Amino acid sequence: MSATRNSPNASSDIDDQTDHADRPSREEAEAAVRVLIRWAGDDPAREGLVDTPSRVIRSYEEFFAGYAQDPREILARTFSEVQGYDEMIVLKDIRFESYCEHHMVPIIGRAHVAYLPRERVVGISKLARLVDAFAKRLQIQEKMTAQIADTLEEVLQPLGVGVILEANHQCMSTRGVHKAGASMVTSRMLGTFRDDPSTRREFLSIVGHSSGFSVSNS
Numbered sequence: 001m002s003a004t005r006n007s008p009n010a011s012s013d014i015d016d017q018t019d020h021a022d023r024p025s026r027e028e029a030e031a032a033v034r035v036l037i038r039w040a041g042d043d044p045a046r047e048g049l050v051d052t053p054s055r056v057i058r059s060y061e062e063f064f065a066g067y068a069q070d071p072r073e074i075l076a077r078t079f080s081e082v083q084g085y086d087e088m089i090v091l092k093d094i095r096f097e098s099y100c101e102h103h104m105v106p107i108i109g110r111a112h113v114a115y116l117p118r119e120r121v122v123g124i125s126k127l128a129r130l131v132d133a134f135a136k137r138l139q140i141q142e143k144m145t146a147q148i149a150d151t152l153e154e155v156l157q158p159l160g161v162g163v164i165l166e167a168n169h170q171c172m173s174t175r176g177v178h179k180a181g182a183s184m185v186t187s188r189m190l191g192t193f194r195d196d197p198s199t200r201r202e203f204l205s206i207v208g209h210s211s212g213f214s215v216s217n218s
C-alpha cells in the first residue's frame with residue numbers, strides 16, 4: 001500500500017488559534033478560576049475548593065485540546081491503493097464533546113462523516129480525530145459542521161462530502177429555556193452529496209438506520 005502526504009492548500013478560516021505568545025500563565029488561569037468561585041458566592045480558600053482551580057485548568061487542557069491540533073495534518077497521510085473502491089465511505093455515530101462559545105458549557109453530540117473518494121482515502125480513525133480537533137474548542141455547531149466538511153474537501157479533494165451533527169446544548173438544557181430533550185441537527189453537503197439526490201439519500205439512509213435519526217428529504 002502506498003502512502004503520500006498531500007500538500008494542504010493555502011489556509012482558509014478553518015483555524016481559530018490565537019497567537020500563543022498571548023497565552024496567560026497557568027497561575028493566571030488558576031487565579032481567574034478563584035475569581036469565578038468568589039463571583040459564584042463561595043470561598044476559594046475552603047478545603048473542598050483549594051485544589052479546584054488547578055483541576056479546572058487541567059480539565060481545560062482536555063476540553064480545549066483541539067487548539068493544539070492541525071486538522072489538515074490529521075488528514076495528510078492518504079492511501080491510493082484501494083482496489084478500485086469507489087463507493088461512499090461513512091463513519092457514523094462519532095460521539096463528540098464540544099463547548100458552546102457563547103456560554104462555555106458542553107455541547108454533547110454525534111457526528112456522521114462521509115465522503116466519496118476521488119482516488120485517495122484516509123485511515124477511518126482520522127475522521128474521528130478530525131471531529132475531535134474541531135470539537136475540542138469553543139464552538140458553535142454550525143461552524144464546526146462547516147469546518148469538518150471544508151477540511152475534508154480541501155485536503156482529500158473527494159467527489160463529495162457529507163457531514164451531519166446532532167447535539168444537545170447544555171446552554172439550552174441547564175439554563176435559559178431549560179429544554180432538555182431538544183437536539184440540534186446541522187449538515188453540510190458538498191459535491192455529489194449536494195448535487196446528486198441518490199448519493200445524499202444513500203448517506204441519510206446509512207446514517208438514519210442505526211441511530212434512529214431521520215432527516216426529512218429536502
Ligand SMILES: [Zn+2]
Binds near residue numbers: 101102103104169
Ligand atoms: Zn450557548
